[in-house]
Amino acid sequence: MILRVAGVGKSFGRRRALVDVSLSFGAGEVTALLGPNGAGKTSLLGILSTLVKPTRGEVLLEQQAQSQRPAREAIGYVGHEPGVYPDLSARQNLRLFAALYDIADGEAKVAAMLERVGLGEVQAELPARAFSRGMLQRLALARALLPAPQILLFDEPSSALDPEGVDWLTDELARERQAGRLVVIATHDLEAAARVSSHIVVLHRGRVAAERTEPNGFSAAQVRAIYQDALTPAESRRG
Numbered sequence: 489m490i491l492r493v494a495g496v497g498k499s500f501g502r503r504r505a506l507v508d509v510s511l512s513f514g515a516g517e518v519t520a521l522l523g524p525n526g527a528g529k530t531s532l533l534g535i536l537s538t539l540v541k542p543t544r545g546e547v548l549l550e551q552q553a554q555s556q557r558p559a560r561e562a563i564g565y566v567g568h569e570p571g572v573y574p575d576l577s578a579r580q581n582l583r584l585f586a587a588l589y590d591i592a593d594g595e596a597k598v599a600a601m602l603e604r605v606g607l608g609e610v611q612a613e614l615p616a617r618a619f620s621r622g623m624l625q626r627l628a629l630a631r632a633l634l635p636a637p638q639i640l641l642f643d644e645p646s647s648a649l650d651p652e653g654v655d656w657l658t659d660e661l662a663r664e665r666q667a668g669r670l671v672v673i674a675t676h677d678l679e680a681a682a683r684v685s686s687h688i689v690v691l692h693r694g695r696v697a698a699e700r701t702e703p704n705g706f707s708a709a710q711v712r713a714i715y716q717d718a719l720t721p722a723e724s725r726r727g
Contacts (some may be wrong), residue, residue, distance in 0.1 A: 489550070489668075489670060490550045491512070491514075491536065491550075492511070492513075492547070492548045493510060493511045493547050494545055494547075495544065495546075496509045496510070496545035497509070497542060498535065498542050499543045505694055506528045508545075509528070510696070511699070513672055515670045517665065517671070518665050518673065518687065519687040519688075520673055520681035520685035520688050521673065523692055527691040529691055530643055533565070533672065533674050549639075561635065563641065564631075564640045565641045566629060566645060570624040570625065571628060572624065573616065577615055577616070578602060578630075581627065582601060582602065582627075582630060585631050586598055586634060591635060621648035622649050622653050625645065629645075638670060639669070639672075640664055640672070644676065644677075645657055645675070654680065661673070673685070679708050682707060682711040685705070686703055686706075687699075687700075688701075688702075688714055690714065690718035690719070
């Protein structure tokens with residue numbers, strides 16, 4: 489399975505958020521989208537999620553030599569907002585999403601998912617509005633994973649997590665990669681990108697400034713060098 493972005497552009501009025509972006513994302517791969525604020529990371533994730541329509545270009549999912557637009561039910565997306573109902577408990581939130589996706593054996597899968605993301609029996613019954621930002625992030629991940637999507641998209645997934653939570657998220661992303669999921673994360677955290685990714689894309693002013701793949705992963709020093717080089721003007725590198 490390959491998710492292809494071909495000549496994608498996105499404009500908001502006179503502001504161009506993305507300019508002629510062409511990329512490929514593969515199953516069993518974690519891609520880190522890097523770049524400064526305003527580089528276009530969130531806009532690209534929105535387009536990949538099908539929640540944002542590109543101004544030009546297209547996004548295609550290629551499977552067994554057939555190409556099609558990715559269906560929303562094939563995508564798990566965690567944005568800046570957790571996307572859960574604050575007055576419902578964690579368990580009630582997941583029950584609702586299980587019903588919306590018509591998931592077979594939903595109750596058992598909800599219980600297993602709550603256990604997987606570290607929301608135990610007591611926490612599972614609390615209303616989501618009582619959760620810390622890190623707990624909401626765990627619940628958002630559970631919501632995204634519940635229907636077993638082929639594609640997982642995350643916008644700054646580690647921003648609200650403590651160091652223990654970051655370690656947990658790293659393990660979860662590795663687990664999804666090994667399961668053959670296609671994973672894309674947008675992040676400012678270069679250290680986190682090095683820990684989980686095998687594919688690095690740097691966006692700058694809406695364009696792809698650098699792209700690198702290392703099947704065995706990157707060191708933090710490699711990621712920093714790729715990032716800094718991509719954002720350094722050509723004339724500065726020459727001189």
